[in-house]
Every structure is written in C-alpha cells, then in structure tokens.
Amino acid sequence: MRKFFTLLTREIRSYFYSPIAYIVLVFFLLVSGVDFYFQVSFMNGRAVPYSVQEAFFNSVFFWFAFVLIFPLITMRLFAEEFKLGTIEPLMTAPVRDWQVVLSKFFGALVFYITLWIPTLLYFVIFQLVTKQPAANSLGAYLGSYLMLLLLGMFYISIGCFASVLTKNQIVAAIVSFCAITLLFFLGLVAFVLQDISSSTRQLLGYFSAIEQMGTLSRGEIDTRPIVLYTSMTILMLVLTHQAFQSRKWRL
Amino acid sequence: MIKVENLTKRYAGQTAIDNLNFEVGKGEIMGFLGPNGAGKSTTMRILSSFMPPTSGRASIAGFDIFEKSLQARSHLGYMPENVPLYNDMRVTEYLDYRAALKGVPHRRINERVGDVKELCGLKDVEKKLIGALSKGYRQRVGLADALVHEPDLLILDEPTSGLDPNQIRQVRELIKNLGRQHTILLSTHILPEVEMTCSRIIIINKGKIEACDTPENLLGQMRTATGVVLEAKTGNDNGIEELKKIAGVRDVSLTTEEDWQIFSLRAEAGADVRPEVFRLASQRHWAVRALTQRRATLEDVFVEITHADEV
Numbered sequence: 001m002r003k004f005f006t007l008l009t010r011e012i013r014s015y016f017y018s019p020i021a022y023i024v025l026v027f028f029l030l031v032s033g034v035d036f037y038f039q040v041s042f043m044n045g046r047a048v049p050y051s052v053q054e055a056f057f058n059s060v061f062f063w064f065a066f067v068l069i070f071p072l073i074t075m076r077l078f079a080e081e082f083k084l085g086t087i088e089p090l091m092t093a094p095v096r097d098w099q100v101v102l103s104k105f106f107g108a109l110v111f112y113i114t115l116w117i118p119t120l121l122y123f124v125i126f127q128l129v130t131k132q133p134a135a136n137s138l139g140a141y142l143g144s145y146l147m148l149l150l151l152g153m154f155y156i157s158i159g160c161f162a163s164v165l166t167k168n169q170i171v172a173a174i175v176s177f178c179a180i181t182l183l184f185f186l187g188l189v190a191f192v193l194q195d196i197s198s199s200t201r202q203l204l205g206y207f208s209a210i211e212q213m214g215t216l217s218r219g220e221i222d223t224r225p226i227v228l229y230t231s232m233t234i235l236m237l238v239l240t241h242q243a244f245q246s247r248k249w250r251l
Numbered sequence: 252m253i254k255v256e257n258l259t260k261r262y263a264g265q266t267a268i269d270n271l272n273f274e275v276g277k278g279e280i281m282g283f284l285g286p287n288g289a290g291k292s293t294t295m296r297i298l299s300s301f302m303p304p305t306s307g308r309a310s311i312a313g314f315d316i317f318e319k320s321l322q323a324r325s326h327l328g329y330m331p332e333n334v335p336l337y338n339d340m341r342v343t344e345y346l347d348y349r350a351a352l353k354g355v356p357h358r359r360i361n362e363r364v365g366d367v368k369e370l371c372g373l374k375d376v377e378k379k380l381i382g383a384l385s386k387g388y389r390q391r392v393g394l395a396d397a398l399v400h401e402p403d404l405l406i407l408d409e410p411t412s413g414l415d416p417n418q419i420r421q422v423r424e425l426i427k428n429l430g431r432q433h434t435i436l437l438s439t440h441i442l443p444e445v446e447m448t449c450s451r452i453i454i455i456n457k458g459k460i461e462a463c464d465t466p467e468n469l470l471g472q473m474r475t476a477t478g479v480v481l482e483a484k485t486g487n488d489n490g491i492e493e494l495k496k497i498a499g500v501r502d503v504s505l506t507t508e509e510d511w512q513i514f515s516l517r518a519e520a521g522a523d524v525r526p527e528v529f530r531l532a533s534q535r536h537w538a539v540r541a542l543t544q545r546r547a548t549l550e551d552v553f554v555e556i557t558h559a560d561e562v
Contacts, residue, residue, distance in 0.1 A: 002354075003351075003352060003354070006351040006352050009348075010337075010348055014340075017339040018339065085333065085335030086336065086337055087335075088301055089329070089331060089335060089336075089349075089393075091301055092299040092300060092301050092324060092327070093352045094321045094322075094324040094352075094353060094354060096321070248302055249303070
C-alpha cells in the first residue's frame, strides 16, 4: 500500500509540474465561469422552472468543456513514460503492474476533482450576493457532483486505456477523445433519430449522460448510473492492466 | 548472485540471445562485452525483470526472476542504458521517491539519499531539476538511484557512455569502490575500463557467449598474446632469418623507419624471447635503439573473438 501511495503522490505532483495542468485549469474555469455567468444573466428577472445549479450542470457550455478535458489530463499517463523510457526504471523497481495502473488512474481522478472544487465557490458567491438558494436542496448538489465523479471515473479510465496503447501522447488524446465523444453522443441519438422504436430509445436513454445528469442534478439519486459507471470503470481498468502487461510479450 | 540457465530471447523473426549460461558469484565485478546489438542490453533487461525471456530461467540472489520477480527486483539496483529520468523532478525529490518505491524504510530515506548523493557527487546539484542536468550528472543520478536501497547486486548498462574522460575515470573509481560491497554486472564498450575494473569478463557476440574468463586468462589465451618489437640496424645481416632461428619465435615481420629496421616478432604464448633477442643482437653487433614487449590488449581479444568469422 505504501508503494501505491508513493506512486500516487508522484502522479499528482507531476500534474502540477506540467504546464498542461494549468492550461486545463484556466480553460476549464473560464468556460465554467462563462457558463455560470450566462445562466445567471439569462435567469435574471425571468421565471424559470429550474434552479441555477441545475442550469449550470445541464448547459451546452458545460458539456463542451467536459468532454474536452479528459484527453488532456489522461494522454500523458502511460504514453509519456513509454516515450521517455522512464517505464524501465519504474517497472524494474519492486512494484506491481496494478499498483502502477491504479496510481495513474487515481492521480488523474484527484486532478479532475481539483478542477471542480472552485465551482463550489460559484454557488457560495451566488447565495451571498442574491440571498437566494442556488439549488432546491442539498441533494441536488450531491447528485450533480456525484454524477460528475461517476462520469469522470469512467472517462478517465477510457483515457488510461488509450494512453497505455501507445507511446504517442497525441494518438492517445485522439483515441480517447473519439471514444468519449462517441459514447457521449450515443445518448443524443434518441433526439436525432425521431423514428426509432421506443424500446431502442429507452435503451439509449440508459446510456445518456445528459439524461442521467438531468435526473441527478434535480437531486434524485438514481442507482442505475452508479452501477453502470462503477462497473464500466472497473472493466476499463482491467483492460488497461491487461494491455499494460501485454507490453512484455509484445517487445 | 546471478544464475542464468539456457536463457533465450527471440524477437519477431530474430534471436537476440541464444541459450546463455553463466553465473556471477558474490562480490564479483563481471564485465559484459560485445559489439552493438550483441544482446547485452537484452540480457540485462531480462535479468532486471523488465522483459521476460522466451525460454530458459534466471535467478537473482536465489529468487527466480519470473516467479519471484518482486523479491528479485528488490535485491537489484538497475541502471538502464541512456538513464531515463523524470525531467520535471528535482534530484533529491527523485531519489526520495525512488527510495520509497524500493521499500527503504521511511525513517532511513533521508540518510540513504544523503549517502548516495555524497557517494555519487550530487551534492552540488541536489536542488536542480533533472531536466537541466548535463549528461554526466544524469548518469550519476541513475547510479545513485540504483544504489539507494543498498542492493546486493548492481546491473549497470553502459554506465560510462557519453561521459568525458574525467567523468569516466570518476565513474570507474566509483564502480571499483562499490565492488567491495556489491556484486556488479556492467556492460561497456570501453575495453581498458573493463580490464581495470572487472574480475571476470563475458564476451558475447550475436547472442552467444564467446568467452567467459578473467581478463588475465583471456589475454593469456590469445594467439597474439606476446609480441616483441626490436628496432635495430642489422648491417649486412638478414635480420629476419637470424631472428627466426630463436626458439619460441613463430613469425617475424619487418618495416623500416628512416634507416632503422623495425622487426615485429610473434612469440609463442607464455614465452619471453627478449633475452635471446638481445643476446643475438649483441653477438652480431647490431645497433639497437629499442627492444620492447608488446602486450596484447583486451581490444585484441575482443576483435579476435567478435570478428573472427569476418576477417
């Protein structure tokens, strides 16, 4: 366990050594800040059937920024080690493959979570300034941040898998971007194709991150996405581990 | 300390190492020689558990590298070729990280990292970013990393490549000193280095072990082991014929330099023909300006072994 934490600490630190981390942070805060600003100014003086918090988590801005950050934070995980050759000292130290895979996954997850922490401030500031609640209930906050965590875990595990396949960071970024975007838009097929049968539409709805976010950000904690994303994350991490081990036999 | 049995590694379509067998005993400094692409790095990578062999087995400190890989790795300090390092970390920070990763107890990390920085001459650069270090310092960071957990065995892949002569000398001294407490397997291209530091040598060519012996024995076995050079003026005598009559001389060749004749004599292994040559020259009243023995170097051994089929 100690080795896992040693590895994890290095992973987290290495994010804050690289300029990419700060670029992602700034970009992300900018987009989410603009999102928040527009939602609030749209709702200003207008009667709407949703809260600021719901609007914030369900806007186009939000999803646009959301799918873009994963390739950026996961592309270097393994690809950089392969490229620099640092994988050699790493794997000749007495560490297990799964320790490395999990430390990279959780390192990215910790960075992802730090991206979201400042957004909590938006709601605090909103309440301070307007003296009105930003959300209908505490559960709504919990639900939306839970959804972010679940979806983040899954998309990061996809990024891990893409990164373990190549030593080229750009290739890793493109592969994970395509995979994440395709999965994300799977949930939109139901809107695009009007004439598909209702059972297909319902099935696609289960995979729709947008619909799930709609539910959870209202404060309805639905267990289906929890099971779906947790199990998919585990599956992707198992695949990553397998692919990581296969490097030995491909050499 | 290292035991290698029938170790074979095949890459797609080509055999990198073929049925290697050797042992390295405790306290030995084993030199691993061979031309580029002979399979040195492959062997070392297999021993460090970085890649598995196609067949055969090997063990380090009694632990099979495949079945007990973690234990084998914790007894091993490995420095890969070209020393890949994290450029975004600082020297001390990197060594702290590596020490923790290799299981050095928490309370001993400071002491161990301090020791290896001292030993490898890294005190001046301990706060620098690794990415900003020169090649020589990177090499030392790699060496410090290999040493930080006090391994019984060090495997160093070309520890002196890319260094300047002063740095090479420093690293060589360091390795010699380390050899007192550690078993070392090192590969290199620089032959005088091996002669000076290693207690035994393996010469590998095209994936096969061509020779495995002490440097002295290898030199002794050489056909060209001893040669004598005589620079003289022989007047009207036919120097070649006269010299060939000396017992133990196998062959004589002649070149001239200004009006001096330079005879190169090849003697039989172990024979020292210099007294006889001198006696002949004084009997014949040849003017002699030099009589020297040319010792075969490891370079001769290396060239003879690795190019035997091409010459």
